[in-house]
Amino acid sequence: MATKSLKTKFVTGKVRFSYANVFAPAETPNGTLKYSVSILIPKSDTDTVNRFKKAFEDTKTANAAVWGGSVPKLLKGGLRDGDAEKDDPAYAGHYFINASSNEKPGIVDADLNPIIDTSEFYSGCYGRAAITVYPYDTSGSKGIAAGLNNVQKLEDGEKFGGSTTAAADFAV
Numbered sequence: 001m002a003t004k005s006l007k008t009k010f011v012t013g014k015v016r017f018s019y020a021n022v023f024a025p026a027e028t029p030n031g032t033l034k035y036s037v038s039i040l041i042p043k044s045d046t047d048t049v050n051r052f053k054k055a056f057e058d059t060k061t062a063n064a065a066v067w068g069g070s071v072p073k074l075l076k077g078g079l080r081d082g083d084a085e086k087d088d089p090a091y092a093g094h095y096f097i098n099a100s101s102n103e104k105p106g107i108v109d110a111d112l113n114p115i116i117d118t119s120e121f122y123s124g125c126y127g128r129a130a131i132t133v134y135p136y137d138t139s140g141s142k143g144i145a146a147g148l149n150n151v152q153k154l155e156d157g158e159k160f161g162g163s164t165t166a167a168a169d170f171a172v
Helices: 046-062 166-170
Strands: 008-011 015-027 033-042 094-101 106-108 126-138 141-155
Touching: 008 046, 015 094, 015 141, 033 046, 033 126, 033 141, 046 094, 046 126, 046 141, 094 126
Parallel strands: 094 141, 106 141
Antiparallel strands: 008 126, 015 033, 015 126, 033 094, 126 141
């Protein structure tokens, strides 16, 4: 009988989104389709950083049974350091976590109106994310992952990838 895992849900403070695949799923390296986003948390946002660390610790402590009765010494997951792991100026000064889901997340604007236009939510915009932190033990890989629930766009930001709009390209 499988052990039921305990999950911890929380909402971030203001973050920046990268690799935003929230309107349509993208193929993962193992061939499955997932909705996903990389969530960039400013290192200066100690409230969100501390709440994530608490959610990670609470999930770890509550789920020893998932890993056979004790927490593994080498447990994957947690906040990753953008300064140390990414050679990308967008990640400088940030922690990041990748969150994914098999289900399409809810996507809303600052006033909680659904965003339907796919050009309105993009890699580089700012917002908040509701995620669920949960344990996994798959094929010998043990850790804690982030499930993507919903995203909220709070404001525009420079698009990652250098793309521009047609209006900007052809403006006189």
